[in-house]
Amino acid sequence: MKTDHVNTCPAGNNIQAPNKTPLDADKIRNDFPILSRKVNGKRLVYLDSAATAQKPRQVIDAIASYYTDHNANVHRGLHTLAEEATAAYERARDKTAKFIGSVKREEIIFTRNTTEAINMVAHSWGRHNLKHGQRIVITQMEHHANLVPWIVLAKITGAELEYIPIDADGYLHLKDINDIINSRTRIVALTHMSNLLGTINPVEDIIDLAHKKNALVLVDGAQGVPHLPVDMKTMNADFYAFSAHKMLGPTGIGVLYAKDDLLGEMQPMQYGGEMINEVRYNFADWAELPWKFEAGTPNIAGAVGFSAALDYLEDLGMEKIREHDKMLIAYALERLAELRQFKVFGPKNPEHRGGAVSFVSPHVHPHDLAQFLDMQGIAIRAGHHCAQPLTKLLGESSTARASFYIYNSQKDIDELITALEAAWRYFAHV
Numbered sequence: 382m383k384t385d386h387v388n389t390c391p392a393g394n395n396i397q398a399p400n401k402t403p404l405d406a407d408k409i410r411n412d413f414p415i416l417s418r419k420v421n422g423k424r425l426v427y428l429d430s431a432a433t434a435q436k437p438r439q440v441i442d443a444i445a446s447y448y449t450d451h452n453a454n455v456h457r458g459l460h461t462l463a464e465e466a467t468a469a470y471e472r473a474r475d476k477t478a479k480f481i482g483s484v485k486r487e488e489i490i491f492t493r494n495t496t497e498a499i500n501m502v503a504h505s506w507g508r509h510n511l512k513h514g515q516r517i518v519i520t521q522m523e524h525h526a527n528l529v530p531w532i533v534l535a536k537i538t539g540a541e542l543e544y545i546p547i548d549a550d551g552y553l554h555l556k557d558i559n560d561i562i563n564s565r566t567r568i569v570a571l572t573h574m575s576n577l578l579g580t581i582n583p584v585e586d587i588i589d590l591a592h593k594k595n596a597l598v599l600v601d602g603a604q605g606v607p608h609l610p611v612d613m614k615t616m617n618a619d620f621y622a623f624s625a626h627k628m629l630g631p632t633g634i635g636v637l638y639a640k641d642d643l644l645g646e647m648q649p650m651q652y653g654g655e656m657i658n659e660v661r662y663n664f665a666d667w668a669e670l671p672w673k674f675e676a677g678t679p680n681i682a683g684a685v686g687f688s689a690a691l692d693y694l695e696d697l698g699m700e701k702i703r704e705h706d707k708m709l710i711a712y713a714l715e716r717l718a719e720l721r722q723f724k725v726f727g728p729k730n731p732e733h734r735g736g737a738v739s740f741v742s743p744h745v746h747p748h749d750l751a752q753f754l755d756m757q758g759i760a761i762r763a764g765h766h767c768a769q770p771l772t773k774l775l776g777e778s779s780t781a782r783a784s785f786y787i788y789n790s791q792k793d794i795d796e797l798i799t800a801l802e803a804a805w806r807y808f809a810h811v
């Protein structure tokens with residue numbers, strides 16, 4: 382499919398760009414030390430939050446304070462530091478459980494990232510529950526993290542892998558969904574929000590439908606939970622995976638939320654210390670949930686930093702963050718539409734999408750564009766965004782992507798547009 386939705390109308394069909402935001406991005410920006418540095422002599426305009434978000438001082442301070450005052454290993458020590466470290470680590474679990482809709486704390490498994498969380502499901506649930514003739518359903522817009530584990534699982538088990546297609550506007554094409562998710566389907570795995578198209582998928586409808594067919598649903602929430610209010614009780618996903626680093630937290634810690642009855646039946650992915658109940662020379666059995674899935678010393682400092690990130694997001698309010706995102710995306714689409722030489726991918730309606738906007742221009746390779754913008758202090762991403770099949774489906778080998786978060790303002794988008802115009806003039810020799 383070669384998409385042909387080059388901008389023909391500003392911000393889409395009669396869609397008004399809201400210009401009010403409930404967040405004060407300039408004030409928020411002051412909380413992020415890195416945003417006060419200069420890049421190539423210019424004010425840093427960070428438009429790569431879909432890759433990783435910047436960290437506020439509160440998160441950096443929490444990690445420093447943990448290592449300065451409380452560092453010890455968790456769950457096994459009887460001394461003061463060990464008790465403090467354990468309490469801080471487990472407090473992070475409680476906060477995470479509350480943040481995604483007050484689920485049970487034993488339903489929160491700390492992983493390294495989204496990728497590891499999805500692999501855990503493919504490994505610990507998939508290998509024991511899928512067989513030849515059964516079906517795994519994913520979509521054509523998945524990040525490799527929610528694609529490769531299922532390709533491998535299908536090969537190992539003999540299950541077939543089926544795709545929900547996308548349409549030219551970057552939405553899931555749901556016309557044949559009843560045939561795609563059929564009675565042989567055991568699991569549906571789809572992204573909450575596409576990291577390339579920005580599309581927010583109707584996950585609740587798909588979960589309802591899948592459940593009617595007795596299939597489970599895994600939602601890749603890597604881009605969802607940093608930007609949208611998320612409540613597992615209303616969403617009713619069986620598995621939801623996300624990474625702290627895309628929501629102001631540190632790298633190296635992520636989350637698998639899973640319903641406790643499923644976790645109870647699943648085998649651990651890794652074996653060793655911390656995850657056992659009793660070990661003899663020829664016998665071992667497993668600890669209670671959630672520790673059964675957390676073998677070895679966990680990322681304690683990461684959990685502490687993540688706690689601080691959750692506090693920060695909660696103080697701002699996820700509803701307000703979503704409103705702010707919508708304002709930015711609407712404004713960005715409107716301004717990008719002024720650049721007739723650029724083709725923008727994904728839904729035009731800000732209600733249906735988040736703040737990751739991919740675009741291309743016939744005269745400028747996305748990598749050149751990213752380097753040109755970097756000279757102006759503007760950080761965007763270029764490449765296939767870990768979605769090679771989707772990039773190819775769009776008829777491209779790479780795209781440029783600008784992505785927004787709480788510290789971005791209309792001023793950042795104005796600077797992006799000015800730099801894109803300059804890049805186009807430079808590379809197209811006009």
Ligand code: PMP
Nearest residue numbers: 494495496524526576603604624
């Ligand atoms: N899924 C989506 C939609 C993503 O955007 C990303 C990160 N780019 C991932 C999964 C993987 O996240 P991580 O690298 O933190 O595991």
